Amino acid sequence: MTALSLFSPRRYGYRVNAVAVVASMFILFWGVMALFGTSLAPYPPGKVVDFDFFGPISADFWLGSDYLGRDIFSRILMGASYTVGISLGAVCLACFTGVVLGMTAAVTGGWFDVALSRFLDALSSIPSKLFGLVMVAAIGSSTPVLILLLAVIYTPGSYRFARALAVNINTMDFVTVARARGEGTFYLITQEILPNITGPVLADMGLRFVFIVLLLSGLSFLGLGVQPPYADWGSLVRENIGALAFGAPAVIAPCIAIASLTISVNLLIDNLPQKIRDRSA
Amino acid sequence: MANLVEIRDLKVRAKSDSGRRIDIIKGVSFDVSEGEVVALIGESGSGKTTIALTLMGHTRPGCTITGGEVWLDGQDLVQLTESQRQHLRGTDVAYVPQSAAAAFNPSQRLIDQVVEVSQIHRLMPRAAARARAVELFRALALPHPETIGERYPHQVSGGQLQRLAAAMALIGDPKLMIFDEPTTALDVTTQIEVLRAFKSVMKQGGMAGVYVSHDLAVVAQVADRIVVLKDGEIQEVGTTDDIIHRPQHPYTRELIAAFEPVSHAAAAAPQDAPEHPVLEVRNVIAGYGRSDSSGRPVVLALNDVSCTLQRGQNLGVIGESGSGKSTLARAIAGLLPPVDGEILMDGRALPREVRHRTKEDLRRMQIVFQLADTALNPLRPVGDILGRPLTFFHGQRGKERDRRVEELLEMVQLPRALRHRLPVELSGGQKQRVNLARAIAANPEVILCDEITSALDTVVAAAILDLLKELQRELELSYVFISHDLSTVQAICDEVMVMYGGETVETLPASALPDGATQDYSRLLFASVPKLDTGWLDGLDLAGSAA
Numbered sequence: 001m002t003a004l005s006l007f008s009p010r011r012y013g014y015r016v017n018a019v020a021v022v023a024s025m026f027i028l029f030w031g032v033m034a035l036f037g038t039s040l041a042p043y044p045p046g047k048v049v050d051f052d053f054f055g056p057i058s059a060d061f062w063l064g065s066d067y068l069g070r071d072i073f074s075r076i077l078m079g080a081s082y083t084v085g086i087s088l089g090a091v092c093l094a095c096f097t098g099v100v101l102g103m104t105a106a107v108t109g110g111w112f113d114v115a116l117s118r119f120l121d122a123l124s125s126i127p128s129k130l131f132g133l134v135m136v137a138a139i140g141s142s143t144p145v146l147i148l149l150l151a152v153i154y155t156p157g158s159y160r161f162a163r164a165l166a167v168n169i170n171t172m173d174f175v176t177v178a179r180a181r182g183e184g185t186f187y188l189i190t191q192e193i194l195p196n197i198t199g200p201v202l203a204d205m206g207l208r209f210v211f212i213v214l215l216l217s218g219l220s221f222l223g224l225g226v227q228p229p230y231a232d233w234g235s236l237v238r239e240n241i242g243a244l245a246f247g248a249p250a251v252i253a254p255c256i257a258i259a260s261l262t263i264s265v266n267l268l269i270d271n272l273p274q275k276i277r278d279r280s281a
Numbered sequence: 282m283a284n285l286v287e288i289r290d291l292k293v294r295a296k297s298d299s300g301r302r303i304d305i306i307k308g309v310s311f312d313v314s315e316g317e318v319v320a321l322i323g324e325s326g327s328g329k330t331t332i333a334l335t336l337m338g339h340t341r342p343g344c345t346i347t348g349g350e351v352w353l354d355g356q357d358l359v360q361l362t363e364s365q366r367q368h369l370r371g372t373d374v375a376y377v378p379q380s381a382a383a384a385f386n387p388s389q390r391l392i393d394q395v396v397e398v399s400q401i402h403r404l405m406p407r408a409a410a411r412a413r414a415v416e417l418f419r420a421l422a423l424p425h426p427e428t429i430g431e432r433y434p435h436q437v438s439g440g441q442l443q444r445l446a447a448a449m450a451l452i453g454d455p456k457l458m459i460f461d462e463p464t465t466a467l468d469v470t471t472q473i474e475v476l477r478a479f480k481s482v483m484k485q486g487g488m489a490g491v492y493v494s495h496d497l498a499v500v501a502q503v504a505d506r507i508v509v510l511k512d513g514e515i516q517e518v519g520t521t522d523d524i525i526h527r528p529q530h531p532y533t534r535e536l537i538a539a540f541e542p543v544s545h546a547a548a549a550a551p552q553d554a555p556e557h558p559v560l561e562v563r564n565v566i567a568g569y570g571r572s573d574s575s576g577r578p579v580v581l582a583l584n585d586v587s588c589t590l591q592r593g594q595n596l597g598v599i600g601e602s603g604s605g606k607s608t609l610a611r612a613i614a615g616l617l618p619p620v621d622g623e624i625l626m627d628g629r630a631l632p633r634e635v636r637h638r639t640k641e642d643l644r645r646m647q648i649v650f651q652l653a654d655t656a657l658n659p660l661r662p663v664g665d666i667l668g669r670p671l672t673f674f675h676g677q678r679g680k681e682r683d684r685r686v687e688e689l690l691e692m693v694q695l696p697r698a699l700r701h702r703l704p705v706e707l708s709g710g711q712k713q714r715v716n717l718a719r720a721i722a723a724n725p726e727v728i729l730c731d732e733i734t735s736a737l738d739t740v741v742a743a744a745i746l747d748l749l750k751e752l753q754r755e756l757e758l759s760y761v762f763i764s765h766d767l768s769t770v771q772a773i774c775d776e777v778m779v780m781y782g783g784e785t786v787e788t789l790p791a792s793a794l795p796d797g798a799t800q801d802y803s804r805l806l807f808a809s810v811p812k813l814d815t816g817w818l819d820g821l822d823l824a825g826s827a828a
Contacts, residue, residue: 164532166298172655172656173650173652173653173655173656174656174657174658176616176648176650177648177650177656178614178669179616179635180614180635180643180647180648181643181669181670181673181674181723182635182636182640182643182673183673191658191661191669192658195658195661196658196659196660197443210591
């Protein structure tokens with residue numbers, strides 16, 4: 001009992017629910033697979049190992065084989081590092097830029113705020129898929145380009161969100177006091193505003209991660225994302241789209257991988273551990 | 282039966298987030314007879330609103346009635362089912378909330394909201410209900426009773442809205458009215474009108490009432506009996522006259538003592554009078570919105586305001602909401618740069634905008650805001666909040682800074698251990714002390730106090746005023762003290778400036794208050810402050826009609 005309560009979140013003033021626990025286990029699983037998946041895979045992901053193509057689930061091939069007879073399970077583990085890695089990189093870049101710019105705009109105000117807001121509004125008015133297609137077609141596809149492109153597409157939303165939060169905090173008296181003291185923008189942003197918007201910003205970041213996974217999968221499905229012989233989950237779906245006619249697991253499995261990751265992240269955000277508010281306990 | 286309401290051994294318990302149980306009401310019993318107005322009085326957290334809500338069989342989320350009986354007209358509200366209670370609400374018992382602005386739906390016409398109760402309970406046809414509402418508007422002395430119902434909530438003033446909320450409660454002809462601090466958010470001059478309207482309507486209808494308030498003087502005007510509460514327990518029950526003139530319980534005495542006007546002993550004039558006042562405001566014009574062609578802002582909040590503050594003295598600024606008194610503090614601090622006029626410190630003009638002022642200028646003048654809840658960053662411990670100005674202005678770090686933080690806490694009479702706490706873990710009075718300590722940390726010469734005692738209970742506010750005086754003696758401070766409350770201003774200031782509509786009405790020495798007023802508005806303002814005397818409101822009626 002004592003050993004259990006030592007690790008209980010309640011000890012640290014948080015309350016979690018079952019959905020959050022299940023969701024975070026899925027996320028943890030994909031996180032570990034993204035890091036070590038390639039070395040844990042039963043077969044090399046690029047090697048043709050089955051004589052049959054679109055093979056069924058068997059003891060040798062846990063999730064069947066693909067259109068060339070490669071092991072789907074191994075390929076999904078490899079895809080995890082691309083899907084999770086690229087999306088995570090892009091979401092960090094997008095949210096960092098968005099939040100820093102958003103807070104600066106809220107604190108500075110004036111023409112800086114107006115110019116930046118209008119510019120980013122213009123950027124977000126371009127349909128994201130179309131923008132992605134055009135840019136990849138123009139520059140070509142590689143991992144850094146994909147990360148940068150996805151980050152650019154999702155920065156305006158993050159900026160809007162952070163700015164809206166920061167504007168509210170900015171009108172609070174403690175910020176006015178700091179301003180009356182003569183504090184600079186950097187101090188106001190990092191010490192007074194950021195701590196008060198961290199919670200919602202992290203939740204937004206999780207949601208944005210989901211959008212980016214879906215957009216990346218979409219781009220890869222269209223053949224503009226991760227290029228062969230490497231593959232993320234989106235390209236796995238495209239490669240094996242022919243399996244639909246055979247009812248083979250090759251096309252279902254990567255879909256389930258995408259769904260399990262995105263839905264888990266979404267559910268975790270909706271059920272984040274709640275801080276127990278109690279003044280004197 | 283003689284008693285409309287009988288509360289017997291009522292217990293209410295709340296459950297906190299972590300599952301801890303707290304008893305809010307610990308066995309309260311009292312009666313209200315037909316046609317009687319009983320006041321529940323106490324400081325915040327005394328359980329007065331919780332008791333008032335149980336009279337409708339209601340508790341706030343997280344609270345439950347754990348014991349006792351609440352009899353209303355022969356029915357025990359604790360035992361009734363929720364649907365039976367709903368049947369009583371609006372017809373047998375009605376509620377007037379503290380903030381009428383929050384109680385009205387902003388997107389519906391007032392009349393539709395006022396008659397809603399009669400429609401829910403099918404009391405009368407719609408047309409009859411509207412006629413009754415207009416009657417009530419007239420009884421409550423609302424202007425244009427025929428048409429005011431056609432307006433939306435934002436188109437009437439705060440005092441009018443409060444009376445409309447009363448009309449909404451009265452339309453179902455309840456036997457018991459509950460008033461939950463209905464005038465607390467109003468200006469004193471408006472408060473009088475509202476109190477008068479309430480009193481006459483209650484008298485006409487012969488209704489019983491429960492009046493919740495923290496203000497003894499207001500309660501003295503409307504209540505027949507007073508129940509004094511503290512920490513969920515009754516301290517004393519008695520007729521209004523007894524409680525005010527012959528209080529028995531020490532806590533009641535303390536409450537009444539906090540009401541006694543404390544006159545401020547004027548600071549001795551400095552030996553060698555300095556050449557310049559420490560702060561001087563000359564013909565300042567400031568406002569909000571764009572400037573028009575003449576360079577004046579669209580909404581003018583300060584129009585040609587001048588005042589001076591001598592070193593070691595205190596200047597009071599008094600006025601109703603919207604008089605521009607808070608804007609004056611912001612203009613002086615440079616947070617709202619004035620479009621015209623000068624702000625001088627020791628005879629030297631300061632740049633109008635805060636970002637053009639030197640660190641030294643900023644250090645010498647500090648501002649303290651009304652709501653300590655929003656003035657302290659909720660996510661930083663007290664030690665950090667106090668430490669930042671030390672680092673910023675004086676470059677103190679590490680041990681030196683920690684020592685000074687402890688000194689500051691001691692100065693504002695808080696325990697040292699408090700520096701590890703977050704603001705939410707402090708009480709209202711403690712927060713306001715931390716708020717003050719942060720201003721003192723800069724070693725200022727002038728502190729602008731913007732309504733710093735307005736959100737506090739009477740006893741706590743009195744303690745803060747004492748602290749201000751003590752700090753002034755020790756640190757040779759000068760205060761600009763902004764308030765809407767005459768007695769607090771009187772207690773601490775040497776000179777008082779009365780403001781109205783962004784302009785100075787007059788400036789008076791505190792010793793001449795309140796009888797020395799020469800302008801009509803100041804006289805009205807001073808006369809509107811409720812006095813701890815049961816006959817004050819009625820006496821005022823006579824004076825008003827005679828004038």
